[in-house]
Amino acid sequence: MLVLNENETAAALGWAPLIAALKEMFAGDCQMPVRHHHTMEVPGRAEATLLLMPAWLPGRYCGVKLVSVFPDNHLSGLPAVQGGYLLTSGETGTLLALIDGSVLTARRTAAASALAARYLVREDASHLLVVGTGRLSLHLIEAHATVRPLNRISVWGRNLAKAEETAAAARELGFAAEAVDALEACVRQADIISCATLATDPLICGDWLKPGAHLDLVGGFRPSMREADDAAIRRARVYVDTRGGAMTEAGDIVQPLANGTLTPEGVCGELSELVRGTVHGRGSPQEITLFKSVGAALEDLAGAILAYETVKGLRQKTG
Incomplete structure (x- = not known):
């Protein structure tokens, strides 16, 4: 059995191959039961979340991910997601x-997010704003840059010093990145706004979005979490990674459904439908689009298969 550590896993999941693997999986016949979602008490700290996510391709591969989210892990110098x-x-x-x-x-x-951007982001989009300074922020920069030729990248966080750390890491990779402290002003300018936070109160106001903008909401995974307000929902064509996940777990979708801002029919499509061409993505350069993801087990299976087959192939060549 292969055991892949952090560095080996990252090396086996190049952005272009991974995006292609996700596209193939969303278009295929992967079986994906509802994931187990449990809240765990952590004495003296914020509650944690335990997720068990199984998926399989009949006769080919089967897999399960055990993942935990401990929001206060930064107090111990550890990533929130394990x-x-x-x-x-x-x-x-x-x-x-x-x-x-x-x-x-x-x-x-x-x-x-990058796969969705292929269908929802303007072809001439060049300015990405990343909201949040966790480990995912740098990944979002790299992934979005794989599908669009970005020439300006802004990073905002509640802590400006951490935003500068992320921007500096992006510059080391060759991106034209800078930390910003005025969120509203930058949102009004950006072509793509990608949010990866654990916010419970909206950070992005829909009235700030310029015509043609794309809003990518990644962070919230509970009904109590919001990264964008109702105005963003009203102004945008709304898409999700999976209806089953986003419409029951994501506060950015669940809350607007509950208060009448959004109807189930108002969710224009999910990622599998975009990939298969059964729903349309962006319809005009002036439309505002919104993509909300909460994660799906088929995405993990796609990545796991890619990592396994990549490493196995390399070891066979060198063995």
Whole structure:
């Protein structure tokens, strides 16, 4: 059985191959039961979340991810997201690989946003604003840059010093990145606004979005969490990664559904429909689009298969 650590997992999940793998999986026949979602008490700290996410391709591969989100892990100098992925044979159940779940989660999340951007972002989009300074922020920069030729990248966070750290890391990778402290002013200018925070109160006001903007909401995964307000929902064509997940778990969708700002019919499509061409994406250069993701087990399976087959192929060549 292959055991892939953090660095090996990252190296096996290049952005272009990963985005392609997600596209193929969303278009395919992956089986994906409803994931287990449990809240865990952490004495003296914010509640944590435990997720168990199974998926399989009949006769090919089966896998399950165990992931936890501990929002106060920064107090211990640790990433908020921890976990692992177990990949098995879909024919015999044989254990094939144990893959670093934190890296897999972060990279497939950013790749899903980039895949959606292919259908929802203007072709001439060049300015990306990333809201949030966690480990996912740099991944979002790299992933979005894979599908659009970005020439300006802004990073905003509640802590300007951390925003500068992220911007500096992006500059080391060759991106024209800068930290910004005026969120509203930057939102009004940006072509793509990608949010990866744990906010419970909206950070993005829909009235700030310029015509043609794309809003990518990644962070919120509970009904109590919001990154954008109702005005953003009203102004945008709304898409989700999966209806089953976003319409029951994501506050950015659940709350507008509950207060009447959004109807179920107002969700224009999910990622599988965009990939298969059964729904249309952006319809005009002036439309505002919004993509909300909460993550789906098929995304993890796609990444796990890619990592396993990539590493196995490399070892066979060198063995």
